[in-house]
Amino acid sequence: MSGPIQNRRVLSGMRPTGQLHLGNYHGALKNWIELQYQYECFFFIADWHALTTGYHDTSQLEEFVWTMTIDWLAAGVNPGVATLFIQSRVPEHAELHLLLSMITPLGWLERVPSYKDQQEQLADRDLSTYGFLGYPLLQSADILLYRPQYVPVGEDQVAHVEITREVARRFNHIYGREPEFEQKVEKAIKSLGSRNATAYRTLRKEYQEKGAAESLKKARALVESNARLTVADRDRLFGFIEGAGIAVLPEPEVLLTATPKVPGLDGRKMSKSYGNTIGLREDTDSVVRKLRAMQTDPARVRRTDPGDPDKCPVWQLHRIYSSEETQAWVQKGCRSAGIGCLDCKAPLIEKIVEEIGAISKRAQEFEESPELVRGIIAQGVERAREAARDTLDVVRQAVGMNYR
Ligand code: TRP
Ligand code: SF4
Numbered sequence: 001m002s003g004p005i006q007n008r009r010v011l012s013g014m015r016p017t018g019q020l021h022l023g024n025y026h027g028a029l030k031n032w033i034e035l036q037y038q039y040e041c042f043f044f045i046a047d048w049h050a051l052t053t054g055y056h057d058t059s060q061l062e063e064f065v066w067t068m069t070i071d072w073l074a075a076g077v078n079p080g081v082a083t084l085f086i087q088s089r090v091p092e093h094a095e096l097h098l099l100l101s102m103i104t105p106l107g108w109l110e111r112v113p114s115y116k117d118q119q120e121q122l123a124d125r126d127l128s129t130y131g132f133l134g135y136p137l138l139q140s141a142d143i144l145l146y147r148p149q150y151v152p153v154g155e156d157q158v159a160h161v162e163i164t165r166e167v168a169r170r171f172n173h174i175y176g177r178e179p180e181f182e183q184k185v186e187k188a189i190k191s192l193g194s195r196n197a198t199a200y201r202t203l204r205k206e207y208q209e210k211g212a213a214e215s216l217k218k219a220r221a222l223v224e225s226n227a228r229l230t231v232a233d234r235d236r237l238f239g240f241i242e243g244a245g246i247a248v249l250p251e252p253e254v255l256l257t258a259t260p261k262v263p264g265l266d267g268r269k270m271s272k273s274y275g276n277t278i279g280l281r282e283d284t285d286s287v288v289r290k291l292r293a294m295q296t297d298p299a300r301v302r303r304t305d306p307g308d309p310d311k312c313p314v315w316q317l318h319r320i321y322s323s324e325e326t327q328a329w330v331q332k333g334c335r336s337a338g339i340g341c342l343d344c345k346a347p348l349i350e351k352i353v354e355e356i357g358a359i360s361k362r363a364q365e366f367e368e369s370p371e372l373v374r375g376i377i378a379q380g381v382e383r384a385r386e387a388a389r390d391t392l393d394v395v396r397q398a399v400g401m402n403y404r
Pocket of ligand 2: 296297300307308309312313314315330333334335339340341342344345
């Protein structure tokens with residue numbers, strides 16, 4: 001069975017920055033792996049984004065692209081259900097970015113928090129470039145090109161999805177005209193059946209006259225729940241609630257999932273820039289060495305000092321990896337000084353070594369068949385381009401550039 005509801009899309013991407021670590025795995029990838037079985041998922045490697053801050057040295061870019069592809073596959077991203085591709089192999093991203101750049105006020109880009117933040121953080125690079133300023137808009141194009149309903153991202157990317165919504169709204173406002181829109185909308189409303197049609201009209205009126213957000217939500221839900229509508233009619237009905245046009249580019253929503261914060265070896269958030277990571281394919285000796293040396297509750301100096309798991313990053317890892325039983329053992333043993341920190345780390349080390357071992361083994365298989373990996377990407381690129389071309393057809397027509 002297929003219909004608009006079943007076809008809901010999810011889109012997300014990552015910059016190729018080298019080997020992924022446990023923070024990326026628990027913070028993003030595991031979530032993707034679940035989503036791929038619930039939605040039509042598009043996951044891409046944002047290689048153009050890598051250039052926005054790393055244009056001066058691209059010597060490792062290609063290596064990083066393939067490493068990340070293999071990390072995804074080894075972690076369980078399934079090319080049989082999800083579409084995996086490389087951004088620059090789908091040039092439609094660039095075309096949509098260009099069209100959106102025409103309608104995006106500079107101020108919107110200058111106001112994105114990461115613009116100033118990153119310039120300060122990466123002070124050794126010259127980031128006063130056109131590409132860097134435009135990077136959130138490139139991200140908007142990445143997203144809108146696939147007209148997804150959801151964009152699963154971390155906290156740090158929420159502002160980018162927010163500007164994406166603003167850009168979509170502006171685009172729809174300027175270009176959301178369709179020949180004979182009114183007649184088509186009337187037909188679509190009738191196809192809801194008389195009861196729902198009346199409800200739809202009432203909710204729209206409430207929203208338009210009083211701006212009632214609740215009515216907007218209800219009207220959208222009503223449209224959503226009708227599985228027999230075509231995608232185009234659904235978009236028309238969405239557009240009509242808010243104005244008199246079609247939502248050519250529907251506004252996507254952030255999908256913020258309760259992902260655990262993975263602590264790094266020093267207790268700060270695990271991040272490549274802090275150098276406190278455990279790699280997804282790191283060898284066992286190194287994983288063991290790093291975990292044995294990992295920061296614990298600083299107040300627990302001697303073996304006989306009781307500790308407090310709430311002040312210990314190792315406990316955060318137990319929360320991700322350990323059974324309730326083990327967790328209870330940690331709590332009790334730590335607070336009573338009944339166990340030492342190395343005792344405490346032992347079951348964790350075992351779990352993590354096992355997890356990384358399994359991922360490394362699968363990664364090895366992909367490393368040994370580069371043809372297979374290239375084939376997966378080639379197929380993903382094809383599928384992505386098909387979806388991207390569909391959107392651009394509608395976009396070009398809306399802008400008035402669909403010359404024949
Ligand atoms: N900007 C994201 C990051 O740095 C990567 C990214 C690019 C992305 N385009 C995207 C994420 C579109 C989600 C959707 O992590
Ligand atoms: Fe941390 Fe465990 Fe040591 Fe307690 S016993 S301080 S939880 S490592």
